[in-house]
Amino acid sequence: MKHQKKIVFLLVMALLLLPVITACGSAQKSGSEKTAQSTSDPVKQGTTKMKQLNSKLQDALKKNDVAAIKKYGKQINTQWLSYENGVRDRFPLQYAKIERYQQPIYAQSNLADPDVAQMKENSDALTGQLSDLLTAKETKSKPSKQMNQAVDDYLSYADEQIDMLVKTTKPFVKAVKDGDVEKAKELYTLPRIYYERAEPIAESFGDLDPAIDARINDVDDVSKWTGFHEIERALWEKNSLKGQGKYADKLMADVLSLQKEAQSFKLTPKAMVAGAMELLEEAATSKITGEEERYSHTDLVDLQANVDGSKAVYQAAIPALNNGHKDLANAIDKQFQAFDKQMLKYKKSDTNYEDYTKLSKEQIREISNELSKLSKLMAQTAKIF
Amino acid sequence: MDRDDLSTSEQKKGYSRREMLKMTALAGGGIALGASGLGTALELFGNTGAADAAKTATVPFFGSHQAGITTAHQSYGYLAAFDIDPSIHDVAKIMALFISWTRLSATLTQGKREANSSNKELPPNDTNEARDLGAANLTITFGLGHSFFIKGGKDRFGLANQMPKQLTAMPKIAHETLDPAISNGDICVQVCADIQQVAFHALRNLIKEALGTANIRWMESGFLNGPKGKTPRNLFGFKDGTANVTDPESQNEVVWTGSDEPKWMRGGSYLGYRKIKMIIETWDRDSYSDQEQVFGRKKDSGAAFGRKHEHEPVIMSKQPADSHVRLAHGTGKKIFRRAYSYTNGIQAATGNLDAGLLFIAYQNKPQDSFIPMLRVLGKSDALNEYTDHVATGLFAVPAGIKKNDYFAQHLFE
Numbered sequence: 013m014k015h016q017k018k019i020v021f022l023l024v025m026a027l028l029l030l031p032v033i034t035a036c037g038s039a040q041k042s043g044s045e046k047t048a049q050s051t052s053d054p055v056k057q058g059t060t061k062m063k064q065l066n067s068k069l070q071d072a073l074k075k076n077d078v079a080a081i082k083k084y085g086k087q088i089n090t091q092w093l094s095y096e097n098g099v100r101d102r103f104p105l106q107y108a109k110i111e112r113y114q115q116p117i118y119a120q121s122n123l124a125d126p127d128v129a130q131m132k133e134n135s136d137a138l139t140g141q142l143s144d145l146l147t148a149k150e151t152k153s154k155p156s157k158q159m160n161q162a163v164d165d166y167l168s169y170a171d172e173q174i175d176m177l178v179k180t181t182k183p184f185v186k187a188v189k190d191g192d193v194e195k196a197k198e199l200y201t202l203p204r205i206y207y208e209r210a211e212p213i214a215e216s217f218g219d220l221d222p223a224i225d226a227r228i229n230d231v232d233d234v235s236k237w238t239g240f241h242e243i244e245r246a247l248w249e250k251n252s253l254k255g256q257g258k259y260a261d262k263l264m265a266d267v268l269s270l271q272k273e274a275q276s277f278k279l280t281p282k283a284m285v286a287g288a289m290e291l292l293e294e295a296a297t298s299k300i301t302g303e304e305e306r307y308s309h310t311d312l313v314d315l316q317a318n319v320d321g322s323k324a325v326y327q328a329a330i331p332a333l334n335n336g337h338k339d340l341a342n343a344i345d346k347q348f349q350a351f352d353k354q355m356l357k358y359k360k361s362d363t364n365y366e367d368y369t370k371l372s373k374e375q376i377r378e379i380s381n382e383l384s385k386l387s388k389l390m391a392q393t394a395k396i397f
Numbered sequence: 398m399d400r401d402d403l404s405t406s407e408q409k410k411g412y413s414r415r416e417m418l419k420m421t422a423l424a425g426g427g428i429a430l431g432a433s434g435l436g437t438a439l440e441l442f443g444n445t446g447a448a449d450a451a452k453t454a455t456v457p458f459f460g461s462h463q464a465g466i467t468t469a470h471q472s473y474g475y476l477a478a479f480d481i482d483p484s485i486h487d488v489a490k491i492m493a494l495f496i497s498w499t500r501l502s503a504t505l506t507q508g509k510r511e512a513n514s515s516n517k518e519l520p521p522n523d524t525n526e527a528r529d530l531g532a533a534n535l536t537i538t539f540g541l542g543h544s545f546f547i548k549g550g551k552d553r554f555g556l557a558n559q560m561p562k563q564l565t566a567m568p569k570i571a572h573e574t575l576d577p578a579i580s581n582g583d584i585c586v587q588v589c590a591d592i593q594q595v596a597f598h599a600l601r602n603l604i605k606e607a608l609g610t611a612n613i614r615w616m617e618s619g620f621l622n623g624p625k626g627k628t629p630r631n632l633f634g635f636k637d638g639t640a641n642v643t644d645p646e647s648q649n650e651v652v653w654t655g656s657d658e659p660k661w662m663r664g665g666s667y668l669g670y671r672k673i674k675m676i677i678e679t680w681d682r683d684s685y686s687d688q689e690q691v692f693g694r695k696k697d698s699g700a701a702f703g704r705k706h707e708h709e710p711v712i713m714s715k716q717p718a719d720s721h722v723r724l725a726h727g728t729g730k731k732i733f734r735r736a737y738s739y740t741n742g743i744q745a746a747t748g749n750l751d752a753g754l755l756f757i758a759y760q761n762k763p764q765d766s767f768i769p770m771l772r773v774l775g776k777s778d779a780l781n782e783y784t785d786h787v788a789t790g791l792f793a794v795p796a797g798i799k800k801n802d803y804f805a806q807h808l809f810e
Contacts, residue, residue, distance in 0.1 A: 389609075397518040
């Protein structure tokens with residue numbers, strides 16, 4: 013990606029945004045220190061309620077009381093929706109962090125069989141984030157700083173995804189090498205999620221993306237085809253892992269190279285936003301058509317992961333969007349919610365969505381339509397430039 | 398067009414003009430907002446040279462009737478239907494879309510286009526494929542389906558009391574094999590031009606603009622060319638539209654709606670639509686004389702049986718009992734036809750051509766003309782052996798849009 017233009021770009025952007033800053037007048041003392049201290053502050057009130065509900069959720073999680081877990085998981089979401097706009101406006105950095113833990117909690121609480129261990133982790137993290145929010149200072153950094161911060165935030169998200177990719181590819185690769193078809197099928201989807209979330213990063217390293225993620229129609233010589241989908245075909249079409257050991261080794265090596273490359277990866281704000289659009293475009297072209305996971309039919313898992321990845325960009329860009337594009341941020345936020353809500357209809361667990369081939373034409377069109385709406389709005393995030 | 402004069406009636410139904418404009422801006426997805434509201438930047442298409450007439454010809458968008466109905470038949474047409482997005486419950490968002498669509502249509506039909514943002518990181522507003530092609534007599538005609546007002550028995554937007562008198566869901570007709578996915582719809586848009594690329598460009602940009610408020614349901618495209626001033630032929634090789642009413646007085650009787658309709662619908666019409674697949678290969682193997690028997694007209698001249706010239710009146714006693722002309726004529730009903738032929742590759746199962754007619758007819762009383770005529774023809778038309786009706790639709794086409802108004806404004810305000 014085009015890191016060489018980064019500095020020039022940032023300068024230009026700072027100049028462009030200068031009038032906006034001066035227009036805001038005195039509010040622009042860098043880091044002017046206002047916290048949500050007064051008790052009548054809606055953010056303070058809302059967050060206090062969130063904390064109460066979250067501690068009830070933690071009790072329920074300890075007792076493994078599924079009914080209560082689902083109840084409080086949903087109540088936390090309702091509470092969050094009731095005041096999140098205020099948080100997004102004033103504390104965008106904290107906002108993104110809270111969403112990261114709160115949303116998986118909500119998603120799990122909608123499933124018949126929620127993942128209690130995962131919910132515990134997220135609930136604990138949420139407690140910490142809520143406490144931070146109560147003492148946080150309002151984000152009033154300069155636009156140029158905001159964009160650097162956005163890229164840093166996004167990169168740390170992407171790094172986490174790639175670390176998880178490595179961590180979850182290991183057991184998958186082992187199962188493939190052990191020739192354990194059933195186990196390998198079971199472990200196939202999880203690394204796919206992390207890969208699909210961080211795909212724009214992988215795509216910036218020349219041959220790594222095709223080596224890891226090419227579909228059969230992407231290569232001209234099938235004998236040189238490697239990566240997840242080659243093994244996917246062996247698992248689901250051939251139902252045999254014979255001769256797959258070398259592909260498993262190569263996949264592991266490629267994923268490790270990706271992790272290594274990603275550590276020194278630089279990203280411009282424009283490339284970050286473009287990456288979000290690439291993810292949505294991927295979802296709208298290869299996932300919604302069932303082409304990506306043509307043997308396992310787990311396309312909806314990838315599709316959700318692409319959308320998650322683009323949401324991370326949106327969340328990182330909120331501080332910048334708050335400068336004059338709050339309506340847009342609001343509309344995007346609503347559409348991510350609408351999209352996730354729709355996907356819940358097909359979700360059994362994070363790694364298990366409805367088989368693509370079981371979807372009706374109307375259902376596919378409906379998902380595609382929600383995706384298009386999201387993509388149309390996300391394309392407008394470039395207004396921050 | 399001065400956008401500030403749009404939507405003059407404020408505060409109706411609790412939506413201020415400001416809110417509406419704000420929503421329009423959102424719905425418009427990136428149309429530049431001027432300080433005083435919607436100061437949409439326009440750009441002329443580059444073509445002002447002495448290029449051929451088709452490139453510069455324009456049809457007025459505003460007027461007492463919508464353009465694209467009695468307008469001289471252009472060579473290419475698209476017919477598309479949209480459904481209101483399931484997330485939309487607020488009529489103000491639909492108003493905002495109709496404002497955007499009106500702005501866009503008034504722009505494109507005059508051979509102009511929307512300017513792009515100076516921010517090159519944003520997607521372009523205009524898709525650019527019609528640049529330098531001129532307006533090519535582009536017309537854009539909007540209509541509303543029964544499901545726009547009532548869906549699943551529910552008055553969707555509180556507008557059911559404004560339902561046009563003759564608007565119903567299409568009744569079942571004999572001899573039809575309808576595909577619901579390409580039939581009906583909440584809104585229809587007919588886009589016609591003498592250059593296909595110009596027509597497609599307009600529809601594409603309308604679709605792009607509408608996404609999220611109204612989503613494309615189906616789209617058909619067709620073509621029709623005749624010698625200048627003469628009746629064009631359909632793919633059966635016969636003249637199609639001989640009996641059309643052409644003088645304004647008869648058009649008043651047949652096409653335009655009157656005072657029995659709700660106010661917003663007066664001076665409008667109804668668009669009746671059938672996609673009629675032709676069993677082309679079978680037709681092509683039928684004898685010349687039988688083809689004429691089926692139609693009840695001479696193939697070359699278009700004259701009815703017992704006549705020499707196309708426009709001489711039909712003699713019913715000379716018509717075969719089940720000829721197309723006899724049955725259509727026998728109903729005594731008049732409609733205004735504005736059809737296009739279509740082709741769509743071959744049918745995979747048989748290798749036969751997939752082709753036929755996008756039958757589009759405008760009339761002021763479809764329940765008394767278009768639908769009864771379909772019923773009669775569906776039962777006994779000799780042509781049925783060579784056709785299959787695969788899609789249908791009936792849409793209320795409101796009155797023309799006055800300058801500074803927007804489409805269907807008086808339905809809402």
